[in-house]
Amino acid sequence: xxxxxxxxxxxxxxxxxxxxxxxxxxxxxxxxxxxxxxxxxxxxxxxxxxxxxxxxxxxxxxxxxxxxxxxxxxxxxxxxxxxxxxxxxxxxxxxxxxxxxxxxxxxxxxxxxxxxxxxxxxxxxxxxxxxxxxxxxxxxxxxxxxxxxxxxxxxxxxxxxxxxxxxxxxxxxxxxxxxxxxxxxxxxxxxxxxxxxxxxxxxxxxxxxxxxxxxxxxxxxxxxxxxxxxxxxxxxxxxxxxxxxxxxxxxxxxxxxxxxxxxxxxxxxxxxxxxxxxxxxxxxxxxxxxxxxxxxxxxxxxxxxxxxxxxxxxxxxxxxxxxxxxxxxxxxxxxxxxxxxxxxxxx
Numbered sequence: 001x002x003x004x005x006x007x008x009x010x011x012x013x014x015x016x017x018x019x020x021x022x023x024x025x026x027x028x029x030x031x032x033x034x035x036x037x038x039x040x041x042x043x044x045x046x047x048x049x050x051x052x053x054x055x056x057x058x059x060x061x062x063x064x065x066x067x068x069x070x071x072x073x074x075x076x077x078x079x080x081x082x083x084x085x086x087x088x089x090x091x092x093x094x095x096x097x098x099x100x101x102x103x104x105x106x107x108x109x110x111x112x113x114x115x116x117x118x119x120x121x122x123x124x125x126x127x128x129x130x131x132x133x134x135x136x137x138x139x140x141x142x143x144x145x146x147x148x149x150x151x152x153x154x155x156x157x158x159x160x161x162x163x164x165x166x167x168x169x170x171x172x173x174x175x176x177x178x179x180x181x182x183x184x185x186x187x188x189x190x191x192x193x194x195x196x197x198x199x200x201x202x203x204x205x206x207x208x209x210x211x212x213x214x215x216x217x218x219x220x221x222x223x224x225x226x227x228x229x230x231x232x233x234x235x236x237x238x239x240x241x242x243x244x245x246x247x248x249x250x251x252x253x254x255x256x257x258x259x260x261x262x263x264x265x266x267x268x269x270x271x272x273x274x275x276x277x278x279x280x281x282x283x284x285x286x287x288x289x290x291x292x293x294x295x296x297x298x299x300x301x302x303x304x305x306x307x308x309x310x311x312x313x314x315x316x317x318x319x320x321x322x323x324x325x326x327x328x329x330x331x332x333x334x335x336x337x338x339x340x341x342x343x344x345x346x347x
Contacts, residue, residue: 035252035253036251036252037250037251037252037253038251039251040247040248040250040251041247041248041251043247044244044247044248044251047240047243047244047247048240048241048244050240051236051237051238051240051241051244054233054236054237054240055233055237057233058120058124058230058233058234058237059103059116059120061226061229061230061233062116062119062120062222062226062230063103063108063116065221065222065226100113100114100117103116103117118213119222119230120230122166123227123230123231123234124230124234125162125163125165125166126166126231126234127231127234127235127238128162128234128238128271128272129159129162129163129166131235131238131239131268132159132238132265132268132269132271132272133159135242135261135264135265135268135269136155136265136268136269138261138265139259139261139262139265139266142262142265142266143265143266143269147269151269155269155272158272159272162272179210180206180207180210183203183206183207183210184203184206187199187202187203187206190202238268238271239264241267241271242264242265242267242268242271243264245263245264245266245267246260246263246264246267249263
């Protein structure tokens with residue numbers, strides 16, 4: 001766990017410095033801060049932090065379903081999850097595996113931690129599909145005139161990927177046979193292209209993975225009401241994230257004429273695009289989309305808006321997460337079945 005944390009800190013600091021040096025430059029950062037309206041910037045920072053904290057509360061709520069002890073009720077655990085959720089997935093792009101390892105280090109068995117993360121991811125995929133789609137639909141007149149056909153296609157593709165991912169996790173228990181057919185198809189292609197050497201071993205590994213995932217999802221201790229609570233917090237988290245973009249613009253003195261709902265709908269539109277290219281920054285696609293969608297609202301201040309957008313979506317959570325994860329990690333009470341947990345970690 002210490003190796004994971006140290007590696008995360010190293011990669012995060014490296015990416016943070018790379019963003020400043022190669023994307024914005026120190027002069028750009030100083031210019032943005034000299035022209036800020038600090039009142040609106042403080043509101044944007046508070047709203048942004050609230051969105052991260054809402055994300056942490058989701059995991060805190062689900063974790064309490066597995067392990068009700070003094071440690072799971074501590075504020076430190078909430079802050080640690082806040083750090084892990086917003087730091088590791090944003091840098092190493094290993095969200096589920098890293099989050100599982102972090103929760104395991106906080107006292108959950110590997111199987112329980114994996115089930116918890118999969119459940120949260122499934123509900124969140126549904127939320128980030130439904131909510132942006134609803135916002136864009138309400139402001140469709142604006143997007144019909146300001147978004148190119150390519151951007152609309154990428155937005156639709158991003159929504160489809162999110163929807164299919166959520167369906168995969170939600171129905172893996174009943175669709176396991178269908179998933180195995182898909183796995184056989186891709187393994188056959190891999191063997192024909194000489195990418196897979198042992199076909200039988202690959203099929204056995206795929207079958208084991210699908211079976212393990214089916215077992216994890218079927219043993220979840222969450223009811224329908226739990227799902228509604230998590231869905232509400234996922235919607236709240238996304239709404240707060242989108243809303244911070246409006247106050248960022250106001251901090252720069254732009255978008256005073258823009259409609260609030262149109263503005264956050266535009267931000268939600270931008271957030272879906274990188275799903276199609278799941279790499280840090282979406283290979284620049286997110287920035288290009290930001291310019292295209294917001295140029296009419298921001299005018300000549302679009303560069304500063306992009307700078308503050310990265311500040312709120314990357315710099316701020318990275319800095320806070322680095323500080324929180326640098327603190328000494330505290331352990332909770334011994335978990336029943338700790339030997340089983342240790343055996344799972346070795347495998």
